[in-house]
Amino acid sequence: MTDGTHANLDRLLQSACIRLGRPQHDRLNWLIAQYGAPTLDSTPDGRSGNVIILGEPLSGAAAELFYRSLNPASAVVIPRSENPGFDFLKSKLTEFGTVGPCGAEGPHEMWWGGIGWSKFLASADAPAARPRIVSCHPRGSDATAAFALRHSLERFDLDCHIEPIETQFSDRVLCFEKAEFMVRMWNKYREPLLFVEAGAVLREAPLLPSFLGCDVALHKWNRWEMSARTLYLGRTDGAEALLRTWQQLAASYPAIWEGYLLDQAWSLTSSQMPLDTVWLPRSYHALKGDLGAMRATILHERQTTTMELGPDPAFAGIVRTARRAGRTGARDAFMVMTSKAEAGSGIAVILRDVSASDAGTVAATVEAVTGAYAADCGGYGRLELSLCAWQEDAGAAREAAAQARYRILEIAPGQQIANDFFAYHASADATMTARYLFP
Incomplete structure (x- = not known):
C-alpha cells in the first residue's frame, strides 16, 4: 500500500471512530491489497471488488439486501465483531478469520469474511x-x-x-x-x-x-x-x-x-x-x-x-x-489485560445488556474501560472484561468470576467511566476492609 492509501484508510477509520491495533491494521491492509479500496457501511459495487468495513450492525431486510449485493470479489470486515448485533449477517457469510483484541490500543475483535473461498483458493x-x-x-x-x-x-x-x-x-x-x-x-x-x-x-x-x-x-x-x-x-x-x-x-x-x-x-x-x-x-x-x-x-x-x-x-x-456467530461466549472473558501491579488480585468487569444498545455505545464503553485500566489499574493485577447480551449471560459471567475470587463490577453501555475508575473502586474496597477489621 502507498502512503496515500494508508492515509485514506486512517481517515476512513477515524471518521467512524474505529480503533484498530497494529495486527488488526496489518490484516486490513492485507485485505485491501487483495480486494481493493475500502468503503464504510456501503453497498458494494457488483461490478468490482472492494473491502466493506461495517461500523454498525445490519438486521432484517437491510442485512439480506447487503448479503445479496456481495460477490466473491468483495470482503466484509467488522472491526467490533464482539457485538451480538452483527451475528445475523455473519451467520449468512463465509467466516474467513478473526483477529483478537489488542488491549487498550485496539480493544475489539475484528472479524473478516465474504462469499466463499474461491478467490483465496485460486491464489494460494x-x-x-x-x-x-x-x-x-x-x-x-x-x-x-x-x-x-x-x-x-x-x-x-x-x-x-x-x-x-x-x-x-x-x-x-x-x-x-x-x-x-x-x-x-x-x-x-x-x-x-x-x-x-x-x-x-x-x-x-x-x-x-x-x-x-x-x-x-x-x-x-x-x-x-x-x-x-x-x-x-x-x-x-x-x-x-x-x-x-x-x-x-x-x-x-x-x-x-x-x-x-x-x-x-x-x-x-x-x-x-x-x-x-x-x-x-x-x-x-x-x-x-x-x-x-x-x-x-x-x-x-x-x-x-x-x-x-x-x-x-x-x-x-x-x-x-x-x-x-464467530465470537466468544459469556463464560469466556472477551478480553484480558494485565498490569505491573504486585498485587495478585483480579477484577472482572461485566458489561451487561449489550444487545439492547447500539454498537457505537458498546464500543465506546469497552474503550473507556480498557483505557481507564491502562491509565490506572488501581492495584488490580488482572482485568477480565465480559460482554453479556442477556441476563443469563451476566449470571454465567458473575459465577465464573466468583469462582476465580475476582472483584466483580457490573456496568451498562454508555455508563461514564473515569480514568480513576479502578483506583476509586480499589479505594472503596480498602475502606470497607478497614471498617470490617477495625469497627
Whole structure:
C-alpha cells in the first residue's frame, strides 16, 4: 500500500471512530491489497471488488439486501465483531478469520469474511513459507494409514515428519499425547507446521494458511465445534502461546475431549493477545462420504457419522451459539489485560445488556474501560472484561468470576467511566476492609 492509501484508510477509520491495533491494521491492509479500496457501511459495487468495513450492525431486510449485493470479489470486515448485533449477517457469510483484541490500543475483535473461498483458493499457490506436514500414530499399530498420508505427500514436494509415538491406547492418540507431539515438532523445526491426522490423504497442496499469513488455522465443525484433525501453526508468538496453552490444558484434563480443550486454549489465548486466526474451509477437513469430498484438499478417512465430531452433547448450548456467530461466549472473558501491579488480585468487569444498545455505545464503553485500566489499574493485577447480551449471560459471567475470587463490577453501555475508575473502586474496597477489621 502507498502512503496515500494508508492515509485514506486512517481517515476512513477515524471518521467512524474505529480503533484498530497494529495486527488488526496489518490484516486490513492485507485485505485491501487483495480486494481493493475500502468503503464504510456501503453497498458494494457488483461490478468490482472492494473491502466493506461495517461500523454498525445490519438486521432484517437491510442485512439480506447487503448479503445479496456481495460477490466473491468483495470482503466484509467488522472491526467490533464482539457485538451480538452483527451475528445475523455473519451467520449468512463465509467466516474467513478473526483477529483478537489488542488491549487498550485496539480493544475489539475484528472479524473478516465474504462469499466463499474461491478467490483465496485460486491464489494460494506460492506462499512465502511452505508448511511442514506433521502427523503421529500409536507405535505398534497398523502403519497403513500413516503410509497413505506419506504417499499422498510425495507429489507436492512438501517436507513432512510422520512418527509413531508411545500412547496409552494402541488404537488412538489422546489429546495430551498429540499436544506433546506438536510441542516437540515446534521445538525441532523452524517452518510453519500443519498437523494432519494419520489416515488422511492430501488431494491438493495445503498452502492456503501459509498464503494467508495467519497465526493459527483450523476448521470449525458445524461452524462452532473446533477440530484438531487439521491444525496449522505459523511461526509466531501467538501460535506458540496457543500451542503451549493447549498442552497445559490437555495435561491437566487428559480425559476431556480434544476439540473442547482446543476451544478453551483458543479462547484464553485470543482474549490475551491479538491472535490472527483463520477458520479453514471444509475442503481442508473433508470426510469420506461428504458431497464435496472430490474437491477436498485434505480428505480424512472417517465417515461423517463419527461420534468424535459434533454435536457433542456435553458442549454447553450457550457456547455453541456464540461460536456459531464467530465470537466468544459469556463464560469466556472477551478480553484480558494485565498490569505491573504486585498485587495478585483480579477484577472482572461485566458489561451487561449489550444487545439492547447500539454498537457505537458498546464500543465506546469497552474503550473507556480498557483505557481507564491502562491509565490506572488501581492495584488490580488482572482485568477480565465480559460482554453479556442477556441476563443469563451476566449470571454465567458473575459465577465464573466468583469462582476465580475476582472483584466483580457490573456496568451498562454508555455508563461514564473515569480514568480513576479502578483506583476509586480499589479505594472503596480498602475502606470497607478497614471498617470490617477495625469497627
